[in-house]
Amino acid sequence: MNKENLIYNLWYRQPDWYSWSKAFLVSLFLHLGILLIALTFNTISPVSAPLPMVYNVELVSGLEVPGLTTAGRTKGTDVSTKTKKTKPKARVTHKSIPIWRVKAKSSIAGKPTIEKTQVEVPLAKTAESSNMVDRELEKLTSAVAGENSIKANAPGQDTGVKKTTTGAEGTSGKPAGASAGGTPGTSRKGETLSLARSAYYTEVWDRIRREWALPDELLKQKGNLAAIIVIRIRRDGKILDAKFEKRSGDKVFDNSVWRAIWKADPLPPFPQIYSAEVDELGIRFRLAELLN
Amino acid sequence: MKKTQWNLSVTLIYALVFIFFMTKPLFAARYYIDITSPYFKRIPVAIPEFKILSKGRTLEDRALTEKFKKNLPEVLIHDLEFCGLFRILSPRGFLVDPQKMGVKTGEINFKNWRIQGTDLLVRGAFHVINNTLILELRLFDVVKAKMMVGRAYEAPSEDFRSVIHRFSQEIYKALTGKPGIFLTKIAFVNKIGKKKHLFICDFDGENVQQIIKKGETILSPEWSPDGKKLAYVSIEDMGPALFMADLEQGTARRLCSYRGLNIAPAWNPKKNLLAVTLSVHGNPEIYTIDLNGRVQKRLTKFWGIDVAGSWSPDGRYLAFVSNSPGNPQIYILDTETMEKRRLTFSGNYNTDPSWSPTGEWIAYASLSRDGTNIFRIKPDGTDLQQLTANSGRNEHPSWSPDGRMIVFSSNRTGKQRLWVMFADGGQQKQLTFLSGSQSDPAWSPFMD
Amino acid sequence: MRLRKSNGRIFALLAIIGLIFVSLSCSKAPVRTTVPELTPEERARIAAEEEARRKLEAERLKHGRSVEESLAELYANKEELKALQEFQNEDIHFAFDSYVLSPEAQKILDKKVAWLRKHPDIKIIIEGHCDERGSNEYNLALGERRANSAREYLINAGIDPDRIHIISYGEERPLALGSDEASWAINRRAHFVVWKK
Numbered sequence: 001m002n003k004e005n006l007i008y009n010l011w012y013r014q015p016d017w018y019s020w021s022k023a024f025l026v027s028l029f030l031h032l033g034i035l036l037i038a039l040t041f042n043t044i045s046p047v048s049a050p051l052p053m054v055y056n057v058e059l060v061s062g063l064e065v066p067g068l069t070t071a072g073r074t075k076g077t078d079v080s081t082k083t084k085k086t087k088p089k090a091r092v093t094h095k096s097i098p099i100w101r102v103k104a105k106s107s108i109a110g111k112p113t114i115e116k117t118q119v120e121v122p123l124a125k126t127a128e129s130s131n132m133v134d135r136e137l138e139k140l141t142s143a144v145a146g147e148n149s150i151k152a153n154a155p156g157q158d159t160g161v162k163k164t165t166t167g168a169e170g171t172s173g174k175p176a177g178a179s180a181g182g183t184p185g186t187s188r189k190g191e192t193l194s195l196a197r198s199a200y201y202t203e204v205w206d207r208i209r210r211e212w213a214l215p216d217e218l219l220k221q222k223g224n225l226a227a228i229i230v231i232r233i234r235r236d237g238k239i240l241d242a243k244f245e246k247r248s249g250d251k252v253f254d255n256s257v258w259r260a261i262w263k264a265d266p267l268p269p270f271p272q273i274y275s276a277e278v279d280e281l282g283i284r285f286r287l288a289e290l291l292n
Numbered sequence: 293m294k295k296t297q298w299n300l301s302v303t304l305i306y307a308l309v310f311i312f313f314m315t316k317p318l319f320a321a322r323y324y325i326d327i328t329s330p331y332f333k334r335i336p337v338a339i340p341e342f343k344i345l346s347k348g349r350t351l352e353d354r355a356l357t358e359k360f361k362k363n364l365p366e367v368l369i370h371d372l373e374f375c376g377l378f379r380i381l382s383p384r385g386f387l388v389d390p391q392k393m394g395v396k397t398g399e400i401n402f403k404n405w406r407i408q409g410t411d412l413l414v415r416g417a418f419h420v421i422n423n424t425l426i427l428e429l430r431l432f433d434v435v436k437a438k439m440m441v442g443r444a445y446e447a448p449s450e451d452f453r454s455v456i457h458r459f460s461q462e463i464y465k466a467l468t469g470k471p472g473i474f475l476t477k478i479a480f481v482n483k484i485g486k487k488k489h490l491f492i493c494d495f496d497g498e499n500v501q502q503i504i505k506k507g508e509t510i511l512s513p514e515w516s517p518d519g520k521k522l523a524y525v526s527i528e529d530m531g532p533a534l535f536m537a538d539l540e541q542g543t544a545r546r547l548c549s550y551r552g553l554n555i556a557p558a559w560n561p562k563k564n565l566l567a568v569t570l571s572v573h574g575n576p577e578i579y580t581i582d583l584n585g586r587v588q589k590r591l592t593k594f595w596g597i598d599v600a601g602s603w604s605p606d607g608r609y610l611a612f613v614s615n616s617p618g619n620p621q622i623y624i625l626d627t628e629t630m631e632k633r634r635l636t637f638s639g640n641y642n643t644d645p646s647w648s649p650t651g652e653w654i655a656y657a658s659l660s661r662d663g664t665n666i667f668r669i670k671p672d673g674t675d676l677q678q679l680t681a682n683s684g685r686n687e688h689p690s691w692s693p694d695g696r697m698i699v700f701s702s703n704r705t706g707k708q709r710l711w712v713m714f715a716d717g718g719q720q721k722q723l724t725f726l727s728g729s730q731s732d733p734a735w736s737p738f739m740d
Numbered sequence: 741m742r743l744r745k746s747n748g749r750i751f752a753l754l755a756i757i758g759l760i761f762v763s764l765s766c767s768k769a770p771v772r773t774t775v776p777e778l779t780p781e782e783r784a785r786i787a788a789e790e791e792a793r794r795k796l797e798a799e800r801l802k803h804g805r806s807v808e809e810s811l812a813e814l815y816a817n818k819e820e821l822k823a824l825q826e827f828q829n830e831d832i833h834f835a836f837d838s839y840v841l842s843p844e845a846q847k848i849l850d851k852k853v854a855w856l857r858k859h860p861d862i863k864i865i866i867e868g869h870c871d872e873r874g875s876n877e878y879n880l881a882l883g884e885r886r887a888n889s890a891r892e893y894l895i896n897a898g899i900d901p902d903r904i905h906i907i908s909y910g911e912e913r914p915l916a917l918g919s920d921e922a923s924w925a926i927n928r929r930a931h932f933v934v935w936k937k
Contacts, residue, residue, distance in 0.1 A: 201325055205325045213331065213334060213379070218468050258436070259411045263435060280322045281324075281325065282323065284327065286327070287329060511880075574888075597885060613878055641837065643875035643877075659873055659874055
């Protein structure tokens with residue numbers, strides 16, 4: 001009887017939605033608190049993605065098209081992504097894994113939405129790059145336009161075809177299929193936006209790089225020095241602010257990279273197609289392995 | 293209750309799902325780009341003409357002022373270019389008349405300088421009063437718009453070079469944290485006619501002074517580790533003898549003149565002794581002597597020729613020349629274990645070893661059919677590199693105290709002069725232009 | 741009723757918190773752009789820099805600096821006594837980097853032995869010399885070894901050691917001033933000087 005009572009009391013103890021929920025909320029907030037701390041600490045400690053890279057833009061001169069790899073699959077993408085291995089219409093090299101696509105809506109003011117695509121921008125020389133970029137852009141836009149027409153005809157296949165060219169795939173849990181099948185216009189804009197952005201970053205890279213002067217022979221003994229500066233660029237190219245995310249520990253090195261950033265100001269303006277007002281970019285300065 | 297349970301479970305699931313999403317990056321706010329090496333190995337610096345604070349009252353002062361307007365920045369520019377770390381921007385691009393431009397932090401439009409692409413700016417202002425140079429110099433970080441180093445100097449006008457060298461030293465230290473070579477000297481021998489005399493000049497070949505007036509054939513100057521004394525060889529009637537000059541006091545005294553040879557002094561950087569070659573026992577061997585010339589220890593025992601060379605920076609090892617294989621080669625002697633090991637195997641006439649002050653390299657001269665050339669090799673015998681080629685006779689290498697440069701003698705222009713180059717053989721340029729033949733250079737240690 | 745409402749509120753709260761976190765999440769997905777190798781443009785720039793440097797060096801060479809020249813004094817020649825002309829003028833020569841006595845050298849030394857026997861009160865100095873190649877220090881030592889070789893030969897022939905002194909001048913006192921094989925051969929010598937009576 002006692003036992004029964006006990007069980008009864010434990011299990012059916014109180015209507016208690018309230019105390020349960022109280023307890024639950026407490027635990028939830030604890031969890032959130034810990035996560036918050038973890039995230040903020042994330043900004044201080046060196047950046048190391050705990051997960052495989054989700055976006056990789058490689059500016060190397062490679063024009064090979066290894067074709068679609070199955071690399072995109074490895075991230076547990078199980079939603080409707082029957083990627084048909086149709087031949088890519090555009091000559092793009094695919095490198096790695098994108099994640100799910102976020103609808104191209106600017107939900108928060110000032111922060112651009114980020115499209116993830118698998119487009120790799122082959123870059124041999126700076127001068128040529130823009131041509132390459134433009135060509136790729138054209139191919140892609142035409143390809144996607146072509147798809148749209150295909151889509152109109154064969155709705156059932158549309159997801160697959162689109163995946164071929166863009167390579168974007170959905171991941172579990174999110175109704176990615178829905179958005180992918182949605183507004184093609186938006187997604188197309190999304191693709192070219194990212195391409196132009198990569199090209200822009202290449203220019204930024206070049207501009208800042210050309211201003212970095214450092215007699216690195218003096219720092220040979222100090223080993224691998226690296227510093228990261230995060231800059232905010234305004235649409236017209238002006239650097240709004242810059243701050244050290246990570247200092248190298250060597251004043252000479254740090255001063256030289258700081259000068260490099262500000263001497264490159266103002267940077268070139270954003271490409272037309274990239275409509276954000278401000279962009280944030282991290283520049284990692286390192287001393288490459290010195291060949292004695 | 294079942295319902296509660298159900299709600300609870302749903303909530304928990306939702307919470308778990310929610311938490312699960314927290315660990316997934318949903319979208320990134322920031323990209324990173326990598327820059328893996330500097331584009332320029334030299335820091336750009338702008339050095340406009342110095343500002344004249346007042347023209348000067350006397351005729352001489354005015355003449356000096358006019359001369360210094362050009363000379364002062366020229367010396368500074370030459371210094372900074374010499375050490376290989378700076379790139380001097382051409383003044384033609386400067387927008388403002390330097391005589392009107394400000395000299396202090398508040399007076400300078402740093403934005404304009406930033407646009408020129410320079411990292412650093414030097415502003416100087418001076419005037420000459422009664423033959424005394426009064427000079428202010430400021431080094432600015434153009435991006436930070438801050439002064440990095442500021443100095444005011446007052447010196448007799450004929451010492452203007454050393455004033456500028458002092459500021460170059462400050463600039464170097466501010467940018468690298470290390471001492472530069474701007475205050476160092478080079479001792480050398482200049483042969484005029486049949487006489488060889490001992491001279492000292494500044495690291496840049498200027499300010500040449502003869503320091504030993506007596507004697508007719510002087511060779512092999514060797515600095516003491518504190519830079520205050522010079523050991524050298526003077527050939528007398530009875531043969532070569534060793535002397536020591538005290539530069540502060542301006543005196544010289546005999547160190548040792550044993551029977552036979554007293555040559556090739558090598559000053560130990562850590563102990564008060566020199567390795568020398570004596571033939572007092574019948575054969576040229578290496579001995580160590582103290583600063584009074586008394587023999588401490590005999591280091592070699594070989595019926596052939598052993599000639600002292602150069603100590604390692606820790607004072608333990610001695611690189612020397614021995615012809616035990618039949619021709620002169622360089623050996624290394626561990627003076628603690630008395631073990632000797634051969635260093636050079638390439639070429640059949642290797643002499644003049646000089647151990648770099650960082651300990652990393654041994655430079656030497658190698659004679660071959662193509663002439664004599666300077667090589668460098670690691671003390672363990674690896675990584676042999678040729679530094680000069682196809683240019684006559686290049687001998688007697690001597691390292692700068694920071695181990696970045698080498699001074700040597702070369703007759704590639706038809707006359708024997710002193711030349712300098714970087715430790716990897718880069719940027720060889722002529723240092724001295726005196727008449728006669730310059731040889732036997734020895735780069736001083738860091739001087740204050 | 742009441743439960744459901746609270747339920748709804750809780751869920752709404754969670755949803756809002758979720759949204760906030762999602763929007764503030766600054767997890768980084770680093771984008772790495774690798775740097776391409778030297779572009780031809782860069783190569784051109786480096787070449788231009790080198791060219792500019794070379795021009796600067798050439799200009800320096802041309803420029804030259806002049807210092808007041810000191811008058812060269814005539815180096816006092818050694819005393820020459822007619823009777824000893826042959827003794828003193830006939831040097832023995834050596835191969836490069838060697839102090840071995842060649843057969844010709846030995847013949848000349850034999851003559852010197854004879855002359856020394858004739859003048860038993862005369863002391864001599866043997867000077868060792870080298871050609872200009874090689875390091876000064878090494879050549880001083882080599883010169884001494886050369887003088888020593890001659891000395892030992894004389895001693896072995898019976899001359900009193902006390903009569904023979906040696907000195908090395910290394911490459912410091914060349915006889916021939918050219919920089920060719922012929923001059924160098926002349927300079928690699930041992931020279932005999934009468935010291936005093």
